[in-house]
Amino acid sequence: MTESKYTRQTVSTVKWWVPGKLFSLTTTRDPSFSFAAGQFARLGLPANLAADEEPSIWRAYSMVNAPSQDGLEFYSVVVPEGEFSPRLASLGPGDSIYIDKTAFGFLTLDRFADGGDLWLLCTGTGLSAYLSMLQDPSTWTKFDRIVLVHGVRTASELAYNDLLEAWSHDGLPGTPQEGSARFTYIPVATRQALPGRPQARITTLIEEDGLAELAGFDLAPERGKVMLCGNPTMVTDARKLLTERGFAVGRRGNLGNLAVENYW
Ligand SMILES: Cc1cc2nc3c(=O)[nH]c(=O)nc-3n(C[C@H](O)[C@H](O)[C@H](O)COP(=O)(O)OP(=O)(O)OC[C@H]3O[C@@H](n4cnc5c(N)ncnc54)[C@H](O)[C@@H]3O)c2cc1C
Ligand SMILES: NC(=O)c1ccc[n+]([C@@H]2O[C@H](COP(=O)([O-])OP(=O)(O)OC[C@H]3O[C@@H](n4cnc5c(N)ncnc54)[C@H](OP(=O)(O)O)[C@@H]3O)[C@@H](O)[C@H]2O)c1
Structure with missing residues (x-):
């Protein structure tokens, strides 16, 4: 008998951030499932959720969550016409979900040398990968300063913002303040004005030095290490702007100061 490539897990909790659009869910975790912060899992569901079938749709x-935390947590958008996300959104506690035994992906902090400023730039659910990194205590000692920029359409889509605001004031609970990075959280919306924030895309803020102004220091390749995650047009456009400034993805074993991941 061939061994299965995936395990069957159970949904523990579901939380809706924006009804019908944004939710997160926690699941049980196979004891042998390991990952690095920033990696992704492949989740599977059967086409007919009501039937006890093998999974056939994978995303x-x-x-x-951080690798050291119990269980697994995912944050998802609902694409109304999508094949997978509406099915995922219909799950509740006790339902089955299938998870590939291997974690994948290269949006991990070992792409960068220690020290300097870590800039985590994302749109929408691209936030997920950074939440894992930020919940990993080692991230806070690897860099001197960390900036998270979350670009969304409207304020209601700023999921996890209470947690992020708390970390920006007090650091990560359980991590000593001394030797820990200073963390700045910059939420930006494009289709609604947020008090005291520019209403602008991340790319516009890079281009016009708005990020440096909001963070209080320069976005410069000498000290800065940048990650881009989320909407692929944002990733492409931001990558171009950052490349023009001297940022570069690492090649052939050399560490760079730019790392990117597209969500579609
Ligand atoms: C490496 C990687 C990591 C990912 N991590 C996440 C994650 O943590 N959370 C998450 O919600 N999705 C994530 N995705 C996207 C996810 O795999 C699915 O594409 C998404 O859930 C929609 O699935 P679907 O079958 O409903 O629609 P699909 O047929 O997969 O997509 C249809 C269309 O929906 C839009 N779309 C897809 N994903 C998103 C999204 N995340 N936000 C906004 N619009 C989107 C695009 O226009 C896409 O063409 C990730 C994708 C990749 C490649
Ligand atoms: N948001 C909704 O009202 C809504 C409702 C129901 C379902 N959905 C589903 O959700 C998906 C969209 O999700 P989303 O709103 O999280 O993602 P999104 O469309 O990627 O938007 C997230 C943020 O990224 C910005 N952005 C887009 N392209 C960019 C670029 N090239 N450079 C810089 N910034 C860029 C957007 O700015 P702009 O605002 O300027 O584009 C927005 O601030 C759709 O596919 C749809 O299926 C959305």
Whole structure:
């Protein structure tokens, strides 16, 4: 008998951030499933959820929790016409979900040398990968300063913002303040004005030095290490702007100061 490539897990909790659009869910975790912060799992569901069938639809989802935390957490958008996300959104506690035994992906912090400023730039659910990194205490000692920029359409889509605001004031609970990175959280919306924030795309903020102004220091390749995650047009456009500034993806074993991941 061939061994299965996936395990069957159980949904533990579901939380809706924006009804019908954005939710997160936690699941049980196979004891042998290991990953690095920033990696993704392949989640599977059967086409007919009501039947006890083998999974046939698979999608990539970044882990939200840190590798050392129990269980697994995922944060998802609902694409109304999508094949997978509406099915995922219909699950409740006790339902089955299938998870590939291997974690995948290269949006991990070992792409960068230690020290300097870590800039985590994302749109929408691209936040997931960074939540995992930020919940990993080692991230806080690897860099001097960390900036997270979350670009969304409207304020209601700023999921996990209470947690992120708390970390920006107090650091990660359980991590000593001394030797820990200073963390700045910059939420930006494009289709609604947020108090005290520019209403602008991340790319516009890179181009016009708005990020440096909001963070209080320069976005420069000498000290900065940048990750881009989420909408592929944002990733392409931001990558171009950052390349023009001297940022580069690592090649052939050399560490770079730019790393990117597209969600579709
Ligand atoms: C490496 C990787 C990690 C990913 N991690 C996550 C994650 O943590 N959370 C998550 O919600 N999705 C994530 N995705 C996207 C996810 O795999 C699915 O594409 C998504 O859930 C929609 O699935 P679907 O079958 O309903 O629609 P699909 O047929 O897969 O997509 C249809 C269309 O929906 C749009 N779309 C797809 N995903 C998103 C999204 N995340 N946000 C906004 N629009 C989208 C695009 O226009 C896409 O062409 C990731 C994708 C990759 C490649
Ligand atoms: N948001 C909704 O109202 C809504 C409702 C129901 C379902 N959905 C589903 O959700 C999906 C969209 O999800 P989403 O709103 O999280 O993702 P999104 O469309 O990628 O938008 C997220 C943020 O990224 C910005 N952005 C888009 N392209 C960019 C680029 N090239 N450079 C810089 N920034 C860029 C957007 O700005 P702009 O605002 O300027 O585009 C927005 O601020 C759709 O596919 C749809 O199926 C959305």
